[in-house]
Amino acid sequence: MTQLELTEFTNAGGLAIALGTRNSELQPAFVRGFGISLRNDGKALSVFISKTQAAQTLANLKENGRAALVAAHVGTLTTRQFKGAYVSHTDVGESDLPSVEKNLTEFIAICAKYFGEQMAAQFRAFNIFPLIAVTFSIEDIFDQTPGPGAGKKIN
Amino acid sequence: MQGVFPSVIVTCNKAGEPNATTISQVFYVDETHVALSFQFFNKTIRNVRENPKAVVQIMCPQTLRAWALEVEFDHSETDSELFEQMDMQLEAIASMSGMSGIFKLQAADVYRVKSVQVITYN
Numbered sequence: 113m114t115q116l117e118l119t120e121f122t123n124a125g126g127l128a129i130a131l132g133t134r135n136s137e138l139q140p141a142f143v144r145g146f147g148i149s150l151r152n153d154g155k156a157l158s159v160f161i162s163k164t165q166a167a168q169t170l171a172n173l174k175e176n177g178r179a180a181l182v183a184a185h186v187g188t189l190t191t192r193q194f195k196g197a198y199v200s201h202t203d204v205g206e207s208d209l210p211s212v213e214k215n216l217t218e219f220i221a222i223c224a225k226y227f228g229e230q231m232a233a234q235f236r237a238f239n240i241f242p243l244i245a246v247t248f249s250i251e252d253i254f255d256q257t258p259g260p261g262a263g264k265k266i267n
Numbered sequence: 268m269q270g271v272f273p274s275v276i277v278t279c280n281k282a283g284e285p286n287a288t289t290i291s292q293v294f295y296v297d298e299t300h301v302a303l304s305f306q307f308f309n310k311t312i313r314n315v316r317e318n319p320k321a322v323v324q325i326m327c328p329q330t331l332r333a334w335a336l337e338v339e340f341d342h343s344e345t346d347s348e349l350f351e352q353m354d355m356q357l358e359a360i361a362s363m364s365g366m367s368g369i370f371k372l373q374a375a376d377v378y379r380v381k382s383v384q385v386i387t388y389n
Contacts, residue, residue: 132277132287140277182287238388
């Protein structure tokens with residue numbers, strides 16, 4: 113995956129995002145993401161998660177640092193998984209809000225197109241704030257678009 | 268569990284590396300079991316055979332309520348009524364998502380549900 117492809121994918125919007133972690137007993141955990149943004153010239157990725165849902169994920173990351181994020185474009189089903197090591201987390205600032213806004217706007221527009229305006233309205237009613245940005249280094253990227261090629265390493 | 272929204276599963280291998288991916292089908296078996304479609308031999312399939320613990324996120328397409336199911340891999344079925352039912356539903360999901368000819372059920376992987384947590388953003 114070239115840097116341009118990486119940038120285009122992360123900036124496209126319309127992504128369904130989930131961040132996976134695990135605890136010391138190897139019990140996996142999940143939290144939904146509402147946007148992603150590249151950091152450090154594409155060497156790291158920030159994912160924006162709701163603070164109310166973040167406790168287990170943050171505890172796991174502080175304990176062992178391992179992160180696996182899956183992002184799927186809800187229109188094309190193009191899917192990527194990013195794996196890496198926890199760097200930091202901070203409250204989401206003004207500079208990150210456009211990324212979140214773009215992702216959600218595209219996501220809701222695609223949902224409205226395929227599933228109707230009622231579903232889109234329900235998504236708009238989600239109260240996801242406050243958000244925090246969890247940043248991890250990008251060590252590996254995998255293609256996870258549904259099909260026999262899913263799982264192929266692409267970085 | 269109608270396959271409208273792709274679900275997410277997070278697993279972890281025995282070395283401690285988590286893996287997150289979307290799955291096309293989570294099938295209700297009974298009050299304490301769900302089955303996931305095994306279509307390709309991938310990291311999820313490998314991981315749960317090393318470490319059976321997983322978490323699955325599902326979402327209701329009508330209400331958008333979501334749940335996190337903490338599950339544990341139990342066994343795999345390839346010749347059963349469950350397999351046939353999942354195969355038929357998977358064909359419908361594939362057709363709906365433009366994936367006909369790509370999705371092919373290899374096995375129905377049955378998981379025991381350990382806990383269910385409601386995910387709310389209200």
